[in-house]
Amino acid sequence: MMMNLRFVGLFLVVAACGGSNANQPPPTLVTPAPSASAAVTPESLEKDPLALFPGGALGMFAVDLRAFYTSPSAGPTAAQVAEKYFPIGAEAGFSASRDLDRMMGGIYSMQGADVLATLVGRFDEAKIAQVAQQKTQTHFGVPVVASTYANRTMYTVSDVGFTIISPHLVLTGTKTTIKRALDRMRDAHLGHDAPAWMVQTIQTPAAATALALNLDGSKGGIPLASVMGGFPLKGTDGITALRLLGNFQPPGMHIAGSATYVDAAHALAGADGLKALFSSTVFSVAMSALGVAVQGVNITPAQSDAQIACTIDDASLRNFIGRLPALTTQ
DSSP, X not given: OOOOHHHHHHHHXXXXXXXXXXXXXXXXXXXXXXXXXXXXXXXHHXXXXXXXXXXXXXXXXXXXXXXXXXXXXXXXXXXXHHHHHSSOOGGGTOOHHHHEEEEEEEEEOSSXXXXXXXXXXXXXXXXXXXXXXXXOBOTTSSBOEEEEETTEEEEEXXXXXXXXXXXXXXXXXXXHHHXXXXXXXXTTOOSOOSOHHHHXXXXXXXXXXXXXXXXXXXXXXXXXXXXXXXXXXXXXXXXXEEEEEEEEETTEEEEEEEEEESXXXXXXXXXXXXXXXXXXXXXXXXXXXXXXXXXXXXXXXXXXXEEEEEEEEHHHHHHHHHHHHHHHTO
16 A cells, blocks of 8 residues: 555556557546536545546556456455555454455655545445544554544554545545545535546546556656656657556456657657667566566557557466565565
């Protein structure tokens, strides 16, 4: 649950999109954005948790957790990691691999690297409140601390905050982003304030994972060099956005998406640069350090985009998921 920009860099490898439509423009939104005057109820937010997200997102992501848990490829490892690293467990009547279904999140820079996520599943607030009231030690070895903000109870475990919107919806992340979301709920200021292309990407039907990143530093995006520790990467000159989607397909996970550039000329050069990057010794060494074998890389320029597709085999996927918590906290 410790999510920072290193997580984003790693997510570029495994968050993805599958299917032959992965490189096409995202479909029209199924859920309309609510108006500011719409009644704010837990039920309405369960139907459209995106309404809680503040504007200014550097990126957004979505994970079908149930797809991971039930995957013959990654299921057992994903469930084990979820149980070990989710901040509450049996002491609160909760099992991450049993009770979590979907996660949707936004990446921000409000007070450093900030993350906001909504979790859809089943949550027993009475038991969680009891754990906080009795200062019961969680399996993290620290108690749940309860506080109040915007007429909602906010729980904190170590450096993770969360608040229960309904028995089926939880808001989690850094304290700053949670408070911003609760402000929106209290003030009935709801809407899809993220760029439409980000929202459409993470709402792609049937995708097990989805990631949309604004990489245009001139428009408030994440400078890609900062995500990768300042290391210059081939194929990134003029890049402004990245869309990745992913599904479980033999031999493991199929990854596809597109990198968008300022114009077609940069996309053509970028595609060549990305091909060189994926075949470079530096990339091979980096993937070996992560325990990931990337196969079947295919990069094709298409107007102002470079379309990307590859696969990660079962063994690599299990290895990566198992090591992800340690990698994201280094």
